[in-house]
Amino acid sequence: MLQYTFRRTLAVLPTIICLIVICFFLMRLAPGGPFTSERPLPPAIMANVLERYGLDQPLHVQLWTYLKNIFFHFDFGPSFSQRDRDVNDIIAAGFPVTLTYGFWSAVFVLALGIPLGIIAALRQNSLWDYIMTGFAIFSQIFPNFVLAPLMVLTFTLAWGLLPGGGWNGGQWEYVIMPAVALGTSYLANVARITRSSLLEVLGAPYIRTARAKGLAERTILWRHALKPTLLPVISYMSPVFVYMITGSVFIDVFFSTGGIGQSFIDAAYTRDYSVILGLAILYSVLTFVLNLGVDLAYAAIDPKVRSGLK
């Protein structure tokens, strides 16, 4: 297992380098640049600025310098639009915020979604099942950009229970609404997937074998059915996790949390090359780490996958 993790980690390095190169050129292909504005700068000043950020160099030299700084100094360069801040600072400021509410959002989704799905499956076609299905439909027609304003209207403006935005160092009152608004539609999906997965597992011949042993239904659920039920949930959650902890642009903007999604939007508008690249790298590394995590979770559950890893 360790060896497998190591091999996967090595294999991801070339992928990330390719990604950097592609993003690097894609950004330059887009019209405009970090210092383009409605009123063009006088040529002398422009030349000065470009020189300051190394943009006067040929592209391949710029790329080489960039890569060198990343791999030898772990320096993702200065921001082009925010003076005196570099990419490392921006990530260090915004990422903990998104990581915090993203994490709690994931906890909310799993801790509620899986039990809901299990109950719905065990009480198939009962009131619980219908409530769950209704909830799933509800969360599909109320995506987070509808749900978030509704929540603010209710909990902030009408009842005054929770602050309508801001972060305040991540106190729980400030985390709840972003986390719930971000997670609700995934919660419904997790519940739905858990429900159908459990129903399928409970119909499997090996569950009948377990019943033939005289085991109580509760034991069968926990000991025999839960693991296989969770496999599709894990697959589903893998990309969702990345999306959650890198933050939703909408959530960051709407709740003014100061998370990384906000930085991404700003950087894209101002053609802040280094910030865009830095965030793209962050996303891809996270994607890799979480995919690896999911594969390892799969291996932990499914012995067939485990023996495939050896």
Added chain:
Amino acid sequence: MTLLSVENLSIRFGTPDGDVHAVNDVSFDIAAGETVALVGESGSGKSQIALSILGLLAPNARTSGRIMYGGRDLLSLKRRELNKVRAKEIAMIFQDPMSSLNPYMTIERQLNESLELHEGLRGAAARKRVLEVLDAVQIPDARNRLRAYPHEFSGGMRQRIVIAMALLCNPKLILADEPTTALDVTVQAQIMRLLDDIRRDMGTAILLITHDLGVVAGSCENTLVLYSGKVMEHAPTRALFAEPQHPYTRGLLRAVPNIHDEAGALHAIPGQPPNTMRALTGCPFAPRCVDAIAACHQIVPPLEGDALRQRACIRPVEELT
């Protein structure tokens, strides 16, 4: 001594299109230590009879009749009571060893959980018993394979594990639902010999469910021939093979390929099994029967005969072709 007595068992499955009449008024006894064969083609209801004994029918099943065991009707037992009978008194060997073991649990855990439940055995004591049983079903190097998962065993080995699972608590009756269908012929013979040894050594009664007459001939004292959920003929196996008294049994036996026959077309019973969506209004076999007369289509033939053998056919034996 009668161990299990199935009395007028009928099983129906409710579906959106109406009821499926899977088993119709089946009765038979199994004596302690006896092997009874339940023979029939796919869909004849034989597996459903076995499942109903342990209360493992699908949720849409409705049963009538009684299944008496130890003075109690298994069909009316609560789940809690039934759980004490399952595996401990009556164990089941399932058809498909590929899917009837849990792929996510080690062999040892799947085996020792019934010991834990019924015998209160844990740890070393449980392991000792597990190894005993694995040795009995001839799993080589069992001690080192306890922590293996089902996919690490071949089909034949998995079937042995499923059999071992049934033996763990020394049940009085084993329901073997096509224990050899998924296996190749040489392994089939080994498994059948194994079941036979178990019965001889431990005095366990066996209800063998199969569509393979060859398997029956070698190993069972009594045979029930089932067609469309109804018993067609019930007789000591030897007598049944020597002089079948029901047109369906005769057709079945004719269809068994004979090594001495000249090469040529195999015998087959013409027609298709009947639609089980309708309740029986006559003999279910009549549409395919060479000896059927008009009355066969109108009268459901009762199962009649002496204590030793019975048949459900309104035509006298002498008049059959």
